[in-house]
Amino acid sequence: MADEVTIDKDVFHDRLASFISQWKRSGDAFFGGANSVVIVVGKADETATFRKANGFQFWLLGYEFPATLFVITQEAIHIVTTKKKASYLESLKGGKTPVELHVRAKDAEQNAKQLEQCIEVIKSAGKKVGVLTKDPAAGPFVDEWKAAFGDALKELEEVDVAAALSSVMAVKDEKELRAIRDASRASSGIMKGYLSDQLASTIDSGAKITHKTFSQKLSNKIDDTKYLQGLKVSANFDPNQLDWNIVPIIQSGGKYDLKPSAAPDDNNLHEGVIIAQLGLRYLTYSSVVGRTFLVDPNKSQESVYRLLLSVHETVIKEIRDGVAAKDVYAKASAVIKAKKPDLEKHFVSSVGYGIGIEGRDTTLSLNAKNTRTLKDGMTFSIVTGFQDIENPKPQDKKSGTYSLLLSDTVRVTRGEAFVFTNTAPTDLETNAFYFKDDEETEQKKPKKESKVGGIAQTNITKTRLRADRNKNVNEEKDAARREHQKELHAKKQKYGLERFKEETGNLNGTEEKKFKRFESYKRDNQLPSRVKDLVIVVDSKSSTVVLPIMGRPVPFHINTIKNASRTDEGEYTFLRINFLSPGQGVGRKDDQPFEDPSAQFVRSLTFRSKDFDRIEDITTQITELKKSAVRREQEKKDMEDVVEQDKLVEIRNRRPYRLEPIFIRPAMDGKRLPGSVEIHQNGLRYHHGMGGQKVDVLFSNVKHLFFQPSAHELIVIIHVHLINPILIGKKKTKDVQFYREATEMQFDETGNRKRKHRYGDEEEFEAEQEERRRRAQLDKEFKSFAEKVSDAGKNDNLSVDVPFRELGFNGVPSRSSVIIQPTTDCLVQLTEPPFFVVTLADIEVVHLERVQFGLKNFDMVVVFKDFNRAPVHINTIPVESLDGVKDWLDSVELPFSEGPLNLNWGQIMKTVTADPHAFFVDGGWSFLAADSDDEDKEEESEEESAFEMSESDMAQSEESSEDDSEFDEEASAEASDEDVSAEDDEGDDWDEMEAKAKKKDRQSGLDDEDRGKKKKR
Helix, strand or coil, X not given: CHHHCCCCHHHHHHHHHHHHXXXXXXXXXXXCCCCEEEEEECXXXXXXCXXXXXXXXXXXXXXXXXXEEEEEECCXXXXXXXXXXXXXXXXXXXXXXXXXXXXXXXXXXXXXXHHHHHHHHHHHHCCEEEECCCCCCXXXXXXXXXXHHHHHCCCCEEEECHHHHHHHHHCCCHHHHHHHHHHHHHHHHHHHHHHHHHHHHHHHHCCXXXXXXXXXXXXXXXXXXXXXXXXXXXXXXXXXXXXXEEEEEEECCCCCCCCCCCCCCCCECCCCEEEEEEEEEECCECCCEEEEEEECCCHHHHHHHHHHHHXXXXXXXXXXXCCEHHHHHHHHHHHHHHHCHHHHHHECCECEEECCCCCCEHHHCCECCCCCECCCCCEEEEEEEEEXXXXXXXXXXXHCEEEEEEEEEEECCCXXXXXXXXXCCCCHHHHXXXXXXXXXXXXCCCCCCCHHHHHHHXXXXXCCCHHHCCHHHHHHHHHHHHHHHHHHHHHHHHHHHHHCCHHHCCHHHCXXXXXXXXXCCCCHHHCXXXXXXXXXXEEXXXXXXXXXXXCEEEEEEHHHEEEEXXXXXXXXXXXXXXXXXXXXXXXXXXXXXCCCCCCCCCCEEEEEECCHHHHHHHHHHHHHHHHHHHHHHHHHHHCCCCCCXXXXXXXXXXXXXXXXXXXXXXXXXXXXXXXXXXXXCCEEXXXXXXXXXXXEEEHHHEEEEEEECCCCCCEEEEEEEEEEEEEECCEEEEEEEEEEECCCCCCCCCCCCCCCCCCCHHHHHHHHHHHHHHHHHHHHXXXXXXXXXHHHCHHHCCXXXXXXXXXXXXXXXXXXXXXXXXXXXXXXXXXXXXXXXXXHHXXXXXXXXXXXXXXXXXXXXXEECXXXXXXXXXXXXXXXXXXXXXXXXXXXXXXXXXXXXXXXXXXXHHHHHHCHHHHHHCCCCHHHHCCCCCCCCCCCCCCCCCCECCHHHHHHHHHHHHHCCCCCHHHHHHHHHHHHHHHHHCCCCHHHXXXXXXXXXXXXXXXXXXXXXXXXX
């Protein structure tokens, strides 16, 4: 179709002018003194390979035009083609270089005259004509041209201009370089992310597959658009523009052909040395990437591969602007001669070739004879390898000889070459697979001493009851602790004033709420067809209610509607729709700030109808639509902090460390089956039972790693606390736990099954000893695995933290009483879900509530440095643990305070976030520390402070919070009615207000009488 072919006129004339100018400058250097150049393209080639002729055509036009002749002189270009193709080329006229079109038709005589005209142009330009002698074209049109041109050759001299065309097209412009870069990235992405994975899994499973079948499997990946998009090649990358330059070639088993033209054979994939090559085209520009994979290599193979890596890196370093091609090859040969001269005879004869539209430009071959000079902007496929090396220790008969190959696509610059395919690794550690089990001797790591644990253990005595302590020692310790706490509070106050200066503004520096806007329809034709009838339409698809107002359908997004209610009066029913608007004053949350204080808002609309069923149906539809909208908003809010993790990089060169059988919490959907957890390069992978489900946890997303032994517990635990939550099934979680039960069930605890053995005292003692040994072994196994996880994640500063049970105390962080245990960096509860993990570095202050004589328990409130984060409560801590908690808090440099009452922390944090600077100017947290840890002070005043809350106030607060539902029909309607009445009451004098009150009393009396009559009936 004509509209599908669009030739860029500017690009055509710029490139043609560049071609002619280089022709004029070079003279005999490349063009051999040619006075004209003839490029003829025959019939379309189904192999989709580009030779010089059709490559030059594509370089000029951006398309391949079969059965077309170019005759180029230094003054003009003559093009002979068919009528349809000529219509595409018509737009090229009127540029820098004259374009003459000769349109072929069905008239053979006329066609012959056109060819004669072109021959006359060639003769008039000069005796020498440039042609492509090694690039033969075929087809009826070519035969016709050769017949006409054959007679003219008696007067003309042919010169080969292949090197000249190569020189002109070798230096790529920015658009061409982008295409080669994208092709290279896609090629290396498939090599790294798919080919190597498939190769490793095939070998590991022992499956039999031929090279040809494996190659076809890889070739089909070009149709996987979703996968190719996931490679994130570039912003405007279109996978549909990809094609194969080199179809994936897999070679193994002792027979290797290092040429890119090699074809996959029917031999089975064999362990040992496996060579893989592939190359993609993007917008017709080529790329190549090749890698060698070593399966259980011997020392000799590893040594030769390291030499090849050194040679490959040398070649890439030598490729730069101004260097001769033969010098690059000489440098590579020099490295081999210096290190292993006996391998020189096995080295490839060329270390690369030019690449671009042509998949392989041999005129730019990097061999020992080519004197061509490399220029900035050229692109090459670098190919280094050794052919048919004797294997001193063959894995089997088929591995007597082996070959090695590495290839990359690079760009020449004025400095070191840029490698486009560098995302596919070449190092031995990545490309060598070790499947033989080797005994690994592991050195025992010294136990990490905990500064916190040491301080806490020296500060806390074994007995915690006051009656059991020496009073003098306690008084000295309490005095020292109080003094230390004063210093900590003073530092916190100073830091707060520095952190929140006057210019930080309110809301702790966060953005204020903006006026929310919603869009129902972008165009009028998107409205439902029923709106023409001027009826109320509930459009669930667009989350919109269309209301007829003043003879026009007006859409209202459901998020602008507060609720809908229906009332019946006589023969009519009324539908009232209340809208959300700023400044309503209903509820404690006002999510609609004023955008324009002078703007007018519609509070409600009322519609009257006699169709009771219709209005009831509309009310139900609006209610359900609002509920679903609120539910969606809540789900969206819940998932805001869930981030998509990077891809897990699996270990392929050996078997990953694995721990099994293992269970995971939160539990995955389905049956409770044990699975296994593996350590890979950048994270952990859990495989669930037999279902094939898996959970990946990346080290970069791990905030804390814990190991909790089975001592005093029924399970042994490795716990991971995440920075950002992830989804396990449909559950969002920031804590992932791997555990195994530490008990051995010898009999049914319910008594329905008899014991297997009747134990005497000696047998029971032996059983207990065996239980201890088994637990110790289990703890050792889990601790060793946790340390391996820590080592694998050392780049992400991952270290194992162990809870200090001797510092633990009972409390209720959620629903039930559990033991809370400090670690080096955290305060945790890992035994029962929901888990509790608080990072000490995130804590601002700690306040102990209900600390007064006569009470058996107290509460702990943890306030975070992020004031927008709600404080955490640990309730019902036994008072016997009070001194231990104080000593631990003091030892970890956390300021704490205590008081006799429960405070209203919601109101406190509102005050803090409203203006943090003013809060700290007024004394900051000193209002908490006023009565802290001072036994000599007088009894506190019974008056409530501004931040304290009585029990009755708390009850009222709870009731009001229950009544604050955003979509309670009756409550919302009554509230809006009260708003209206409240507005009416503004400005009334005392007499008017008293009259209204009497009227209201009389009305309530009448209502009471009516209710009494109804009861009698």
